[in-house]
Each structure stands twice: as structure tokens, then as C-alpha cells.
Amino acid sequence: MTKLVLYPGKAALADWRAIHQGARASLDPACMPAVAASAAAVEAIVARHDPAYGINTGFGKLASVKIGDADLETLQRNIVLSHAAGVGDPMPVPVVRLMLALKLASLAQGASGVRPATVALLEEMLARDVMPVIPCQGSVGASGDLAPLAHMAAAMLGVGEVIVEGERRPAAEVIAPVTLGAKEGLALLNGTQFSTAYALAGLFEAERLFRAALVTGALSTEAAKGSDTPFDPRIHALRGHRGQIEVAEALRGLMAGSAIRASHAIDDERVQDPYCLRCQPQVMGACLDLLRNAAATLEIEANGVTDNPLIFAETGEALSGGNFHAEPVAFAADTIALAICETGSLAERRVAMLVDPALSGLPAFLTPRPGLNSGFMIPQVTAAALVSENKQRAYPASVDSIPTSANQEDHVSMAGHGARRLLAMADNLANVLGIEYLAAAQGCDFHAPLASSEPLEAARALLRGRVPHLEDDRYFAPDMAEATALVRGPLTQGLALPGVAR
Template structure:
């Protein structure tokens, strides 16, 4: 089973390591299919039509045309092309699935996919057009067209005709078009992209949250291990430990351990382990589901080693849809609590800091509108977090009468991650600014490193200036994982 770190590396451009013995397994599946086809019985999608047309038999001399027609007719996607890292992962997942031998394709089909991946010749796959059942048909058809010298491909970043992909065009054998189109590889790849972004952003949120606690002269008592052991939620325990590590040795915290009249901090500071921990548990579950799906065979029908060819429904992407919906919940909640910490920091009553984190309030507005931006993005993410898996529209003349909407569920994760990156960048700017008012006291070593990252791209806010460039500079650091690397969650 290929692990998620290896898939993440493939997204970044690393080569795909195929499992040992894949050629033999693929050849065996192709041989089984050929033997069954010679018996001249009906085999769905091999010598019959598709979907509602499954009872229509296709003459032997037209089987190759059947597969080519399938690719052309199903390449009906729309919208912007999927990003290059996602397409790399789609190619890898499709190659892995077909190589298990249960799809009945020839080794040449898998090799063609691997050649595209190795050359970074990436099919142009429109993002929209799949309902996540009977496979990601439309987007995978756009991919498959490139294998036969049609469609479009990105070569060195330039959009070119599929014939210029740099591989010898395939003539598809029986079932090969159907095997390429059936499957959950697109929805899974997009969901994995969202998962990887969410995991990094959760780490960043812990850094931003710890920085906000010190900026607001909050307490680290709520992160005491004994509190979280009594509840027993694993994500909560791990996040509390990470927050303790981030704050250990803070001179700001030590300065108000005695004599502080505040009994308890607001929830956005105090309940960080409970909220981030619950999000962590959701992401861990989604990771388990998506790793299984990345290693699965999800086309139809399936070719068994004993000679049986079985028609089932592994192409139904309900597990992926549920995983994407849980990732969306985590992204929305991490943004919601971050926005509340931002609101706390700019409020002098709650934070004890100058209003809007600027010394001469009134003349200068400071972070007033940055908080408004964070609120807008948090509200947008809450709307986007509405579950997609509960929706279903019948397709294919009611043959496909329940669908998962997994691809749409996964697609919105990209936008949500972008929004959360911006929210966290605002919190990091606000918290770093809050620490300026506690000088000469310093925060902990890890949080000093976080503040140094902020200050490397955004100077202290001494007077009003163009705010957006500071936000964008920090957002790029967030997106690149610079802050996430400052914290390590215990296992």
C-alpha cells in the first residue's frame, strides 16, 4: 500500500514508485479478460453499450471503436483546468489502480500513464463535470483522450494538442476506455490535496493561536496535560501538548503568573485544544479513508483472478465525499476560532492592548479592517462547509439514481484552504503586533521564530500603510508551510 507521504511527494513532482510485481498482475488480468471475451458472452462495457445501453451488444469488429467513442463522448467537462499537482496525483492513482490487475487492461496502458507522469506532460482536465458516481467519468475522459493522441495537454506549462504529449498514441483494447474512465481517482486526488493543505494549516493555527495567547497575556493553564487526559480525546491531547511546547519558556507568560485578576480567558484562547484537537481527529480519519481509496480498484466491471468478471459499484465515491465533507468542517472551524482570536486582539477591553493594535488610535486605524476581512472569509468558509455528500441528482436516464457529489465536495476544499490561509495570516500579523507592546519581555523560542518570520516580510505597524501587501506576504509563508514547520504534533 502506498502511503500518503509518498503521494504528497508525487504531487510535488517526485517519481512514482510502482509496487513490485505490478506487470505480472496486470498481464494476468488482461489475459483473463481476453479468455472470457473469446467465449462470446455479454460483458458489460466490453462488448455491450454503457449505462442505460448496457443491453445493446456490440459486434467484435467495433469493440475498439466502442472504447474510443466512449472517451470522446464522455469528455464533457467544464471549468478551469485542475492544478498541475492534482493532475500528477490523478495520473499516479489511475496507474496504481489499473496495475493491480482487476481492470483487465494491458501493461501498455499503465506504462502510458507513467510516461506522462515522468515527462510531466499533464492532461488538461476541466475541474467540473463529475457527480462522483460511475467514477469521475468526464474528467477522466479528458485524461484518457491524451493517451490516444487527442484532447489537450500541458507540456512545459504550455497548453498543447494531446498529440504533442510525447508518447505513442494507444489503440485501446476491449474495456480499456471504460477502465480509464471509471474510478474515483479525480475526486480522491482533489480531496487529498485539500487534506494536505488542511493538515499544514492546522499546524499553522496552533502557532498563531499560541502567539495570540501571549499577545493577549493569556494563560497556558488550559493546556495542562491533566485536563486533557481526563477527557481522553486523542487529538485534543496532542494539540494541548503542542501548545505547551510552543509557549514553554515565554517571559511574557511568566510575567503575569502571579497577580493576574483574570480568572479565565475567552474560549477562543482557552478552548484551542478542544477545537483544534477535534479538527485533528477529523483530518486523521479522512486521511485513513483517502489512503485506502488511493490504493483501491474502483472501476467496473472487475476482473477476478479466478476468471469471474463481476459488475459492482466500487466507482461510487461516497467514502471520498464523506472524507471531503469532514475536511471542510475542520477548515471552517479552524478559521472560525482564528477570526475570534483576531477580534479579541483588536478589542482593547478583551486584550488589554491598544485599540486595533496601533498606538495612536483614531489617527491610525491599525488592524480594524483586517479583522473585517477575516470575518468575511470565515463566513464564506462556513457557507462552503455545508455538506455536499447529502445531495444527489439522478443521471444517465435514472440508471445512476444515487450519486455522491464527491468531486464537488473535494473541489471546494481548495477555496476553503485559500480562505483559511488568509485568516491565519491576519492572526499572525495581529499577534506579532500585540507582542510589540510587551517589549522588552519576549515570548518563547518557537514563537520568537514565528514572529521573526512575520517581521521578515512585514514591519511593525507604527503608522497606517497599505495593508494588503503585508497580508499577502504572510499568507505566502503560511501556504508554503513556514509556520507549520515550527510545531511538531506528538504521535
């Protein structure tokens, strides 16, 4: 099992990716003095009886209500239990793990007033892979991801359920519950870690599928005997976009040495290919640039401190602000959604082009005996349906705000569901690319004995090891499932393809 050390405020994107994939994270011990100093600053505020939001006052619209010393522990427990009001399906365990690690790294920067023992409990949960059962709906992405983070904190109190080794159990049977001190409940459930975890998970999936789409797109270009002239580096240098330049380079590399490509130059009278082939560098390059911009934002966010108020131990101050507002995450999630949507949209157009003999020059619907057989007719319809779903989901979540908490929280980011939708969109994209993989390989089969390039022939052989050429109609769904599984991983292994690369 992979283990890594988290350096709060300095973690790389690769660290968060590894945690999402199952790595166990522990804290750099050097951060603990700052944690202790922050907790001591909160104790001093309580001792002075200075009014400080969320430490000895109520919350939100009730911030003017002063809370006596005897009730401070109850105040923190109450905020956790009252805010644990999420609904919907449980979060996927990998995303929960990422959320806990993000919260741990945030608290460990010593600006949240949380005691070392509370930080240690969160670290222990990660080390033992004890994951709270957290409903995925209920956050508006401002004043923190309150409901989901409250469910996380409730597990630390021994309330609710956790998942251990795949088994769902009462939290009280697994966790030695903590009694929260002043500020601790608020610190645990305030912040953007739910939204950021989902956005990072969506980014990782989008990047993986982006790379797969370069391979399926190149294979479709081969199936249609498309030209690689549009990928000439001189064209893209004149425009200057980094993503576009790198995508064109990748497509040239994928198609280099293809006999199918060489035959196009000899016997094809077409002057220009459809945009779905010719404009791959422009569209996919723009998607890559979006993913990189989102990655930069999320890396900063993952290393930030986003609860409220923030404790400055050197001066003993508790400063109220708005770092919990997840607008940066919402914008990043929206741009990832655009990239996912457009990657699938372009791929579906390539499938539609391949099944149309007037455009592709291939047998209708990619079947040797059209009419008796429907071939790839309905897989293309399925791809169209999935792309349409993603178009509807790609509407920016960040432009939709609903005031909450009696208008105290009068503008919210909606980062929670903006980020949460990304995994469903990525699932749709994976299936679209699986369909394109099947269709492109089928199209290339018709060009035998001409072969494609070495990497594309390897991609075709990988598929043919699981899915035979379609001669006559058969039960299609298992073929699509096999192709989609290859798209999610093995298809791009060993290939030098551009990505987020952070």
C-alpha cells in the same frame, strides 16, 4: 528530482504527498504479470462472446445493447470522447499528477482488464510529467469521476491538450496515441481518482495550515496575555481525546519559558480567557481527529480498485459492482471541510478579540494612535468575510444527490465538488491565519521589553524580517500577502507539532 516506486495497493500517504509535490512515480515491475493476466481474461471473455458489461455491451442505461466484435475498439474510443464533457477551469497540475498516479496504481493491480501497453503509456506520461488539460467540473462522484477521467483518457488517444514544462500543447504532438482494446476505455474513465486526488490535496493543505494555526493561536494567546492553565495535561487526560491531548501539549511547548506568560500570573485579574484562547485544545484537537479519520479513509481509497466491472483472472470472471461510488471520499472531504472551516473560525475570533481593547487590554485595533489610524480594523473584517465564505462551503456535499443516466445512476456521492472545494477553502484559511499572524505579532510588540518563548519569538522574528511593526496606517495588502506566504511553509519548519502523521 525526487523519484519513487509505486507498489499498487500498498502505497503510503507519504507517497501520494510526494507525488502531489512533484515526485515522479514509476510502477513496481512485479505488478505487470497480474496486469497481463487480467487483459488475457478480457480477451477470453470476448472470444467466448459472453455478455459482459462495458466489454461487449453498451454503458449505463444502454447496458442491454450487445456490441459486435468488429465494433469493440470503436466502443471504447466512443465512450472516452463522449464522456469528455467537463467544463470549468483546468485542474491544477499537481492534482492532475496525483490523479494519474492514482489511476496508474489502480490499473496495475490487475483487476481492470487493461493491457500492459496501456498501463505503460500512463506510466510514461507521469515519468515525463506530461499532464492532460482537464476541466475541473462535471463529476457527480458515482459511476466514477467520468468526465474528468475521460479527458485524461482522451489525451492518451491524442485528443485534447496537455501541459509539458509549463507549456500547453496539443496532445497529439506529445503523446504517441494508443488504440484502446476491449474494456480499456471504461477502465480508464471509471473510478474515483479525480475525487480522491482533490481530497488528498485538500488534506495535505489542511494539515499544513492546521499546524500553522497552532503557532498563530499560541502567539495570539501571548499577545492577549492569556493563561496556559487551560492547557494543563491533567485537564485533557480526563477527557481522553487523542487530538485534544496532543494540541494541548503542543501549545504548552510553544509557550514554555515565556516572560509574557509569567507576567500574566502576577498582574492579571482575569480568571478565565475567552473560548477562542481557552478552548483551543478542544476545538483544534477535534479538527485534528477529523483530519486523521479522513486520512485513514483516503489512504484506503487510494490503494483500492474502483472501476467496473472488475476482472478476476483466476476464474475468468467479469463482476459488475459499485466500487466507483465515491461515498467514502465524499464523507472524507466533508470532514476535511469541517476541520478547515472551524480552524479558520477560531482564528478569526482570536483576531476579533485582539483588536477589541475591552477584551485584549491592547490599544484599539492594535494601533498606537487609534482614530487617526484604523490599524487592524479592516483586516479583521476581511478575515470575517473569508470565514463566512468557508462556512457556506462547508455544507456537506455528500447529502446532495441528483439522479443521472436516466435514473440508472439514481444515487450519487457528489464527491467531485466536495473534494474540489477544499483547496479554495484552504486558500481562505491561509489568508485568515496570515492576518492572525500579523495581529498576534503586533500585539506582542506592545509587551516589550517582555519576550515570549523561544519558538514564538522565532516566529515573530521571521515575520518582522519581512513586515515591520505597524506604527501608522500603510498599504496593508502586501503585509498580508507576506504573512500568508510564511503561514504556508516557513512558519512551522523545525517545530515538533502534531499532524496526520501517516
